[in-house]
Amino acid sequence: xxxxxxxxxxxxxxxxxxxxxxxxxxxxxxxxxxxxxxxxxxxxxxxxxxxxxxxxxxxxxxxxxxxxxxxxxxxxxxxxxxxxxxxxxxxxxxxxxxxxxxxxxxxxxxxxxxxxxxxxxxx
Numbered sequence: 052x053x054x055x056x057x058x059x060x061x062x063x064x065x066x067x068x069x070x071x072x073x074x075x076x077x078x079x080x081x082x083x084x085x086x087x088x089x090x091x092x093x094x095x096x097x098x099x100x101x102x103x104x105x106x107x108x109x110x111x112x113x114x115x116x117x118x119x120x121x122x123x124x125x126x127x128x129x130x131x132x133x134x135x136x137x138x139x140x141x142x143x144x145x146x147x148x149x150x151x152x153x154x155x156x157x158x159x160x161x162x163x164x165x166x167x168x169x170x171x172x173x174x
Contacts, residue, residue, distance in 0.1 A: 052124045055081035063087050070113045
């Protein structure tokens with residue numbers, strides 16, 4: 052999944068860039084564009100605001116953001132597959148996204164523990 056961030060709010064822009072650092076890409080090469088301004092005609096647009104009609108409602112956590120983006124990405128991929136095959140599939144969504152999310156959270160947790168241990172022993 053490749054993500055570009057285009058926000059009017061500099062604070063939201065920087066926060067999203069930090070949260071999504073491993074997924075960042077240019078707007079031309081990305082799969083999803085995260086914006087804080089509603090966009091009607093772009094399927095790649097992922098809208099963040101305080102409105103309940105947005106894709107993600109503020110305030111949100113990093114994990115909520117990534118899960119919502121992964122869900123949108125999976126839905127986009129599913130839609131492309133359906134269009135390509137010309138038939139609606141009735142299969143349940145796979146647990147690949149959940150597995151990747153668990154792996155991501157585990158690695159982040161491990162990194163935080165190692166930082167804390169290093170900080171303790173460097174004193």
